[in-house]
Amino acid sequence: MRTSTRRLLVIGLDGATFDLIQPWIAAGDLPNLQRLMAEGSWGPLESVVHPFTAQAWTSMVTGVQQGKHRVFDFWERDFDTYGFRLINASHRALPALWNLLSQAGKNVIVVNVPQTYPPEPVQGVMVSGRDTPGLDTAYTYPPELKAELDHASSSPYVIVPNDWLWTQRGRPDLARAELLREADVRFDATLHLMDTRPWDLVFFVVSATDGAAHFFWKYHDPSHPLYDPAEAACYGDTLREVYRRCDQRIGELLQRLQGQQDVNVLVVSDHGQGPLGPQAVHLNTWLAGQNLLQFRNRHNNQATLGERVAIVASHAAQRGKRWLYRQVGFQTLTKLRAWWPDSLRTRLGAETFFPGVDWYHTRAFSEELRGNIWINLAGRDPHGIVQPGVEYEALRDQIVATLPELTDPATGARPIRRVWRREELYHGPFLERFPDLVVEAEYPDVFKPHGAYTGASAARQLTPAELGQIIITGCHRSNGIFIAWGPDAKPGGQVTGAALIDIAPTVLHLLGQPVPVEMDGHVLTAALAGSAAGPVAAVTLAELGFDGAGAEHSFSDAEEEYVRERLAGLGYLG
Numbered sequence: 001m002r003t004s005t006r007r008l009l010v011i012g013l014d015g016a017t018f019d020l021i022q023p024w025i026a027a028g029d030l031p032n033l034q035r036l037m038a039e040g041s042w043g044p045l046e047s048v049v050h051p052f053t054a055q056a057w058t059s060m061v062t063g064v065q066q067g068k069h070r071v072f073d074f075w076e077r078d079f080d081t082y083g084f085r086l087i088n089a090s091h092r093a094l095p096a097l098w099n100l101l102s103q104a105g106k107n108v109i110v111v112n113v114p115q116t117y118p119p120e121p122v123q124g125v126m127v128s129g130r131d132t133p134g135l136d137t138a139y140t141y142p143p144e145l146k147a148e149l150d151h152a153s154s155s156p157y158v159i160v161p162n163d164w165l166w167t168q169r170g171r172p173d174l175a176r177a178e179l180l181r182e183a184d185v186r187f188d189a190t191l192h193l194m195d196t197r198p199w200d201l202v203f204f205v206v207s208a209t210d211g212a213a214h215f216f217w218k219y220h221d222p223s224h225p226l227y228d229p230a231e232a233a234c235y236g237d238t239l240r241e242v243y244r245r246c247d248q249r250i251g252e253l254l255q256r257l258q259g260q261q262d263v264n265v266l267v268v269s270d271h272g273q274g275p276l277g278p279q280a281v282h283l284n285t286w287l288a289g290q291n292l293l294q295f296r297n298r299h300n301n302q303a304t305l306g307e308r309v310a311i312v313a314s315h316a317a318q319r320g321k322r323w324l325y326r327q328v329g330f331q332t333l334t335k336l337r338a339w340w341p342d343s344l345r346t347r348l349g350a351e352t353f354f355p356g357v358d359w360y361h362t363r364a365f366s367e368e369l370r371g372n373i374w375i376n377l378a379g380r381d382p383h384g385i386v387q388p389g390v391e392y393e394a395l396r397d398q399i400v401a402t403l404p405e406l407t408d409p410a411t412g413a414r415p416i417r418r419v420w421r422r423e424e425l426y427h428g429p430f431l432e433r434f435p436d437l438v439v440e441a442e443y444p445d446v447f448k449p450h451g452a453y454t455g456a457s458a459a460r461q462l463t464p465a466e467l468g469q470i471i472i473t474g475c476h477r478s479n480g481i482f483i484a485w486g487p488d489a490k491p492g493g494q495v496t497g498a499a500l501i502d503i504a505p506t507v508l509h510l511l512g513q514p515v516p517v518e519m520d521g522h523v524l525t526a527a528l529a530g531s532a533a534g535p536v537a538a539v540t541l542a543e544l545g546f547d548g549a550g551a552e553h554s555f556s557d558a559e560e561e562y563v564r565e566r567l568a569g570l571g572y573l574g
């Protein structure tokens, strides 16, 4: 086995893309990223399907695809209802890098990796990421680290920047300030921990690169349909400024490492970013057009009285929640919510994700924002009407064959790239929890809830007014970034075909650790030099003492409400 006394610094820039980095390097804006790329190896890092933050980072830090680690999104289906429940790091079924390295006696510093709440006991320290319910929770390991973090920076510690909140309130100036603050606080906290703790691995993630692309794309890109020159004069430089700030702070990190010949550096992102255009696909509208889904109306509604009450309450709740939130504040709203009966709450969940679906006459349905299709399966779903086996497969075959033919009558475009049967993308014990079909487009944000739309075509162009209603103007793409630099990186190397799931094995290998055979990814030896480019040692998780998952942490009502509110702010939930 290759032994190594090297250390490794992993810089995660959420949503970072070479589509932005390369032109800005050419303009002289990002000298430190330029140096890392010129002196090391780099290439695009292919995300997972779908390229969403929770499943992407979890795949990166476990080295396996979603069917093995379970985390398919911020939430998962509750098959007792048509609702979903939020999940967190305790639902991750396989060990992450920090678990494996702690077990091997290595010291780790983990900061702000998404989907890491609650924080886990590690050899070293851990600060949870964006799924953390709030600053008043125990988001650090050890717990007393929390107080220290507030003094590591000139600004109090921040987990999730309020970029979405200020964007929602029409204050891009404050959203911009929040993004820059988040980047600074994150680098300050990481530098502080590196200075005060022994470490073999530092793994930290900056959120600002993702938020800036989501909320500031329209100001930066003259070809965006909502581009306005007057607004661009004020905020057009924000996205670049956030990248520039990260680059400056990376320069500070590199300076800190000067003279330390034993440190390798990786820079990674979980997905790329690009413009959110006017193309929309309404999957439930398409399913209805195929007679596979029926929307409720006065004539066919077989809903029970309880369900009708839930539906009415849900619509009122959606409208009233934001008003209430402003009027009575988060704490009171949470208390009020606790009075709702359980049955009402689960139905509210279903109505949030699948508004207006008549479950008794529906064979397939979609939670439209996420590009997934579920078969209304007998024996699994509460009102399932499709029989497992031949009928289920025939229905999936039909959708796989016909949905990609969907054409936008306005442009002639075919926005659907491919419809995957879930087992074509994923394998492992959690496959059964995943959607029956996964629909891939150029980017997943092409999928829109039908809302008030009553037209016949499931593919259409949003009007500028409709586009302006969506809080984000940039959205995820499947190409992330990978840069390797340091004594074990191949100088001037180009890496092709790198995938998210290759990061965990590459990290272990760089730290002289064997790679569990359960990992689906491979060590990116093409990016490495010397003995690091040599053979990879293998081991099984059982040999390392890992067998099965620990206890799951359920969010309390207050925690759940907080996380939901923030996801809603990003446009993920109604």
Ligand SMILES: [Zn+2]
Pocket: 014, 015, 052, 053, 056, 210, 270, 271
């Ligand atoms: Zn992300």
